[in-house]
Amino acid sequence: MKKFSSSDIVRLSHQVFDVELNGLKQLKQRVGDEFVAAIELIMACKGHVVVIGMGKSGHIGNKISATLASTGTPAFFVHPGEASHGDLGMITSGDLILAISNSGETEEVLTILPLIKRMGAKLISMTGKPNSNLAKNSNVHLDISVTEEACPLGLAPTASTTATLVMGDALAVTLLEMRGFTKEDFAMSHPAGSLGKKLLLGIEDVMRTGEDIPRVPLNADFAMALLEMNQKGLGMTAVVHNNGQVAGVFTDGDLRRTLDDLADLKEKTMVDLATPNPVLIHYKKMAVEAAQIMEAYKIHSLLVVNDDEILVGALNIHDLLRAGVV
Known part of the structure; x- marks a missing residue:
């Protein structure tokens, strides 16, 4: 040879x-x-x-x-x-x-x-x-x-x-x-592929619902919010009115800022501590849009709402990763 x-x-x-x-x-x-x-x-x-x-x-x-x-x-x-x-x-x-x-x-x-x-x-x-x-x-x-x-x-x-x-x-x-x-046509014949998942999966397909949604009422104290965040594992909790409408969000970032100023913490509720007017996404949007919003705002979690801004779901970047959207 x-x-x-x-x-x-x-x-x-x-x-x-x-x-x-x-x-x-x-x-x-x-x-x-x-x-x-x-x-x-x-x-x-x-x-x-x-x-x-x-x-x-x-x-x-x-x-x-x-x-x-x-x-x-x-x-x-x-x-x-x-x-x-x-x-x-x-x-x-x-x-x-x-x-x-x-x-x-x-x-x-x-x-x-x-x-x-x-x-x-x-x-x-x-x-x-x-x-x-x-x-x-x-x-x-x-x-x-x-x-x-x-x-x-x-x-x-x-x-x-x-x-x-x-x-x-x-x-x-x-x-x-x-x-x-189009790309959308291609996705229809490749629903299990990465492009299909990006173009076909909706927020409803990947969001957490029911008891898995982190939420506390407006009058919740710091300890209740911290417990909710730990139990739900999304790095944040929604702060909602009695009818479920979103009033704000309390995130890991808010937590760090709160701990920097411990003065009168026991006297404050989520009305005082939460970030008002949080970034929201409608439940009928596509999952890929959630990824784009997270990228644009440099955040890792999103609250999902309906037409009346009533909280109906929540998701984070890990949910999108598991679904193959990102």
Whole structure:
């Protein structure tokens, strides 16, 4: 076995980058009328984009279908081998087929072409052979050919699969722009992701309610407020009127300032010690807005109120962290 130095290893990796980058530059130069036609076909499709491909093309096709689906173009992947054994029933005349085959002669794909044609579904193909049977039988053909593979043996699909993947990304992102797809739309299809949590979680989903809300009445003394803060663990307590309307807030910062001046502390109530007109957030707001408010005001907790500024909840930065909002 040949021994490779560190510089040899780095050089080999650079060769791969160079070959694949060159393939992408060639691919970019070929994007034109056929790409536009493919986009127009997909935009006109009333059903799903059904991606098919065998082997490495199938793996890339799976990723392309997932990218399309998550960026506003309904899509799914069908294995062409399984399609011949029943899965073809998943495809309807209103769908559009995106068939991927570097050779354009993949038997499992060609076998189902007559059936696709018979049902009237449109066909876009991605191949590295514009004169192949698959290319010739397509409504639109996208040329994904490369002059060489990064594999020194010229056998393992490398540059060609990269070119296919990038062409799929180009389709998905172009369609995203044309559909006016937004961050909010993206979040709807990724509710468990970080963006979905930021854009979809409401204050009501993360706030503490009921007995977990720290609160004391206006006439509460310092000791009662301190006990409430310790028990509820939010680093503050609301000070409320008899009807639950927020009159102020007493925070850790207020506590430190109070302890700096112990004079007549026993004679004072929360009316005297609390900070009036605290920063509040409405319970119908989004959780990400709470994070923005905390950042803007350099605070770690918020009181949650309804339309009448009646206290209905409380939350702190740790609640937002646990929910994945920040």
